[in-house]
Structure formats: structure tokens, C-alpha cells
Amino acid sequence: MNDDVFDAGTRVRREVLGDAHVDRASANTTEFSEKFQDYITRSVWGSIWTRDGLDRRTRSCITLAVLTALHCENELPMHVRAAITNGLTPDEIGEVLLHTGAYAGVPAANAAFAVAQKTLSEMSQ
Structure with missing residues (x-):
């Protein structure tokens, strides 16, 4: 295995x-x-998040949308924090979740909003 890919993945994962x-x-x-x-x-982290085709803000938007659509509430707090790190505002995170609700369903977005709100509140304390 290529250690450069692992090292790049570790670096991006940490960032x-x-x-x-x-x-x-x-x-x-x-x-x-x-x-x-x-x-x-x-x-x-080493092969997808390091690609040049999308910036990290966009990757965070996609990740939040997919996690919402798949009902992956346990992964959402980590990626809400990552989205903030990658430059999204709480309002933009809300827009991603709202938009996802239109295509993935209101119950999925409702659960994601609850998780995101809790996570953002914890981050501001």
C-alpha cells in the first residue's frame, strides 16, 4: 500500500x-x-477528500446531505463540526439540511436538524 496516500489521508482527516x-x-x-x-x-480521506475536483466546503455539503438521506445520525455531529471547520455557517448547514429534506424526505431532515442544532449549541458553549 502507498504510505503517501495514508499520510495524506491522515493529514486531511486531522485538518x-x-x-x-x-x-x-x-x-x-x-x-x-x-x-x-x-x-x-x-x-x-486519502483518495476522495484529497481530490482537486471539489473544495472542502462542497464536500462537507455533500457529506451532510448523504448522511441525512441515509439516516446516519451518529455520524452527523462529527460532520457538522467538520462543515464549520470547512467554512460553512450554521445557516448554510441549515440550508443543506432543508434542501436535502426536499429530496430525501422530511423525517430524515427533521432528525438531521435536531442533531445539527444540538451539535451547534454544544460548539458555541
């Missing part, structure tokens, strides 16, 4: 999600989850 999250994920990695963490770092 987007923060050192604390990545350190926590690394510390919680077990023999069972090690291959999955390697996959995430290489494939998602």
Missing part, C-alpha cells in the same frame, strides 16, 4: 475532523477495527 477526533479514533482502534480504520484513512 477536517480535528486532532482530538483522530487521536481518539486511533486510540480506540483494535485488532478487529484496524483494517476498517486503515480503509477510511486511505480510501475516504
Whole structure:
């Protein structure tokens, strides 16, 4: 495997999600989850988030929309924080969730709004 891809993935993952999250994920990695963490770092962060075709703001918008559509409420707080890091405002995050609701359904957007609101409130404390 290409260590440059892993290193780039680790760098981008830290820039987007923060050192604390990545350190926590690394510390919680077990023999069972090690291959999955390697996959995430290489494939998602090292091969997708490093591409030139979209900026990080746009990637965050897409990620929020897909997580909302797939009802991935456990992943949303991390990516709401990442969206703020990538330059989205709370109002823009709301617009992404509202827009997603029109195409993925109101219940999905309703759950995402609740998670995002809680996360944004925690971030402002």
C-alpha cells in the first residue's frame, strides 16, 4: 500500500475532523477495527477528500446531505463540526439540511436538524 496516500489521508482527516477526533479514533482502534480504520484513512480521506475536483466546503455539503438521506445520525455531529471547520455557517448547514429534506424526505431532515442544532449549541458553549 502507498504510505503517501495514508499520510495524506491522515493529514486531511486531522485538518477536517480535528486532532482530538483522530487521536481518539486511533486510540480506540483494535485488532478487529484496524483494517476498517486503515480503509477510511486511505480510501475516504486519502483518495476522495484529497481530490482537486471539489473544495472542502462542497464536500462537507455533500457529506451532510448523504448522511441525512441515509439516516446516519451518529455520524452527523462529527460532520457538522467538520462543515464549520470547512467554512460553512450554521445557516448554510441549515440550508443543506432543508434542501436535502426536499429530496430525501422530511423525517430524515427533521432528525438531521435536531442533531445539527444540538451539535451547534454544544460548539458555541
